[in-house]
Amino acid sequence: MTQIAVDQMKTLGYARPPSLWDRTVDLTTRSLARTFAVGVVLLLAYVVYVIGWSAVPVIREHGFNYLLSNTWDTNGDTPQYGLLPAILGTLYSSALALLIATVFGVAIAIFLSQDFVPRKLEVVLKNIVELLAAIPSVVYGLWGIFVVVPLIRPFCNFLGDHLGSFPLFHGNLAGPGLLPAAIVLAIMVLPTISAVSYDALSSVHPRLKEGALGLGATKWETILKVIVPTASTGIFGAIVLGFGRALGETMALAMLLGNVNQFRWSIFSPGNTLAALIANNFPEADTDQVKVLLFAGMVLLAITLVVNVIGAGIIQFANRGRKGAVQ
Amino acid sequence: MSALSHGPVPVPPASKLFFRSYGSPRTLISMGLSILAGALTLIACVPLFSVLIMLLIRGGSRIIHSGLTMFTSLPPGAMAKMGEGGFSNALWGTLVMVGLAALLSVPFGILGAIFLAEYSPASRLSTAVRFAAKVLTGLPSILAGVFAYAAVVIPDGPFARGAGVLFRLLPHPAAALPGAPASMYFQLYENLGAVSKGGFSAIAGAIALSVLMIPIVILTAEQALRMVPSKMKQAAVGMGCTKAQVTWKVVVPTALPGILTGVMLAIARAAGETAPLIFTALASDYLFPVDGHPPFVHLMRQTASMAVFIFNGSARPQANLIELAWAASLVLVLLVLVFNIGGQLLSRSSRPRGR
């Protein structure tokens, strides 16, 4: 406003233009906000870059041979660092855990989102399931060793003795093994599947439910034939995200799988995953082994990035057009 | 036509027509499924209670036998008797590193969320930022540790190099402030010097943890900021607030409970993490991050933490150490649950009108 008008303004009321401090804060907030927002993107890029770059020494020396090699032998003059058993172990253990977690996670999401229990109980149960994810991984590892393994051992040995010829049940559960690890992993992952599926199921428009019930469908017919199919994209995204979480889980598996670099189909045998391998070996690793572990880190990053990006993309896709959904 | 000539069709009595028939397959299946879903839900809740009971029994026995010495003693040696030793430095390490990580990630996350909610809600940049944050939430925690190791711990890493540059530019404290060894500047100078040499440190640990915390804070804070009713923002604009004034004087204070929830959940997550700390802060049996020796704040050396303490303790054969690991687990889980449940309560209290 022109200076004359401003001078006249000063004698009217108590309004004043923003002070220099106000203007500085305005400018600073604007630029800081933008900087940190861009910073998140840069952080992701930098993390990927650093982890990838740290794997370069091994790639230069050995190419990608370690990805396909089965032998892990740290002794001797030419130590072998075959990562294949760990990679297969990662995929196998996560798939097994995902099987269990999906059944439970989706069932819980349906149970809690479709008015089976009064609202207050729903909130309590939802919170309990969320808290499952809050327990630190290392505590789950302890619990797995001291509670789960003794609990399932009789059952596993029964299966091993009677169905041992079937490769899946070969052998006995000596201590650490795939099955207890998969069970604990499933417990850690099911809150993710349950929460995201719950969101997908809740966002199905009530009109669809009303339509089905109006035609005489039972509650479960409505759920299984109308609501779940509508939410199926979101639920699929939940499962993919859960898979991503399972792939990256470290401590519980480090404590429950036994750190044995051999891949076996039997669910009672010990094994290894990339993450557990890295965690178990790092404290005692020499410089060469550290380089290999960094390489393993890059492999793990590649796998989890792909899975997580796909999962996030599926959920973004499922949410498009939803009112109030953030794109 | 012939049907009509036989007179009206007999109708079963109205009372029976609409009854649910409990024998019909449809009903049985329906009930069976409901029971199955409910059973699965209840089974899923069991592990939480099983873990807690386990912790109370095994960790509690430590408290019963040795009182609260575990809070004040250092980790015991392999030869120590049952009941000796504690995890005092590990507890301090967790508190210091999580606190430092929060200091780094909370402003980062809140300002980023302000950008997403207030300045640019629907641009391509904000879509990219949200996507990056979602991908980062799925980053395996061990890779956060690997990242911090490669970036901060390694002496040739960019962090150490950058710190080294800064270090060489600063004047030595003796020259700048003669005769004041305990001053803040001296502390900073010492720490910076150590940073430029790389190595395992609490700072590296804090950086690894903040990589895990930032996406949680920014995504939950954005949701909280969006929930502020737009009519309140219009009132502030109508009064002649600059954009920053609308944000800081009205939007953020109103959204504060939701923002705090996100912060508490992020803190709870960071406190429970082990893998990132193995790569960055490692562990220590006798060092504290903050103690009575100058320069009093030692962020540049190996630091113990509760999570790593538990991990290390679980692998040892000594019963004393295993019992201590259980006690530490109890304390850690209580800490984590308090923050989690606190965050959940906060978010429910700020949204009294249901979902």
Place this chain on the structure above:
Amino acid sequence: MNTSSAATTTAPVAPASLLTHPQTQHVPGNIVIDVHIKELYYGKFKAVRDTRIPIERGTITAFIGPSGCGKSTVLRCLNRMNDLIHEFRFDGNINYRGQNIYHKKVDPVVVRRHIGMVFQQPNPFHMSIYDNVAFGLRLNHFKGDIHAQVEKSLRGAAIWDEVKDKLKTSGLALSGGQQQRLCIARAIATEPEVLLMDEPCSALDPIATRKIEELMTELKTKYTIAIVTHNLQQAARVADKTGFMFVDTSQGGRTGYLVEFGDTRQIFDEPREQRTKEYLRGVFS
């Protein structure tokens, strides 16, 4: 010299310097806001055309008309609230004390500090009653006695007696009518020259509405008020001047325009335009 406190029944004349300054030469002394809207667009949609309304000091000017005729749009132009909408385009000028507030160099933040607004939905901040009223004072770095000014504003909004014992309680805990009076107190705390009110009573019950109408007639001794209302009786009761707007559908779209403007008495008793007559007859009979 505080001109607003000197305003009584005779409209004071602006100081001579304002009259002779080159940019303000053509403005009659007692017009505070001179509205000239040629065309107003939201993207491709022409919302308003050809509207000229002079708002005089110390009066209540009402904008009436059917819904969609652009009256709220015009009101929101006066303090540049329409800037918040992305595709807003404006051709014309709005002179506040002779200065075109849509000039490139004008900062809308400064404009809004001198022109207060009360909205249709009461929107107190998530703070105590005291902090709500003190908000504008703190915003403008008020150096005087904040407590006294808060009390003055709450009295001026006729709500002091109801809240004087609970100033520290949340503003959201009040009833709808009280919240709206709180918003009025908040708006007048800094004693802006002009007060805009966008259907301030439409969300309130008749008793609260009555209270606010009484309040308006008191406020106009100190403030210039522009009000949008769909309640014709309210306009007839309260306003000194009235502008009647209508919707032009002749070109396919719905564009608002000013049909007639004048003293309220004249508009309601002897409207000049045919449209005005039809509208008033349709609503009243």
